[in-house]
Amino acid sequence: MEYSYFELKNNSIEYQTEINGFLITPYTDGICVNFDDKVCLNCKSTEGSKVEFDNKIIKFSNDIFYIGWRK
Numbered sequence: 001m002e003y004s005y006f007e008l009k010n011n012s013i014e015y016q017t018e019i020n021g022f023l024i025t026p027y028t029d030g031i032c033v034n035f036d037d038k039v040c041l042n043c044k045s046t047e048g049s050k051v052e053f054d055n056k057i058i059k060f061s062n063d064i065f066y067i068g069w070r071k
Contacts, residue, residue: 002070002071003057003068003070004068004069005066005067005068006020006066006068007064007067008024008031008065009063010045010060010063010064014026020067022035022067024067029044029046030042030043030049031043033056033058035069039053039054039056041056041058043060043065044060045060045063045065046060047062048060056069
């Protein structure tokens with residue numbers, strides 16, 4: 001199955017922000033994404049990091065977070 005993604009450059013937001021309907025919180029070495037009221041994923045800003053759960057994903061590559069969900 002394919003994912004629909006949007007990209008977020010590392011360190012592009014300073015404070016908790018809503019983007020594409022998801023609440024995103026930056027922290028020192030990563031981000032936290034609230035996909036809904038039941039699923040929240042954290043991903044470190046380490047090259048090749050990837051966190052998947054159910055139909056949601058966050059991965060980090062080339063200084064960019066890819067935040068996605070299955071179609």
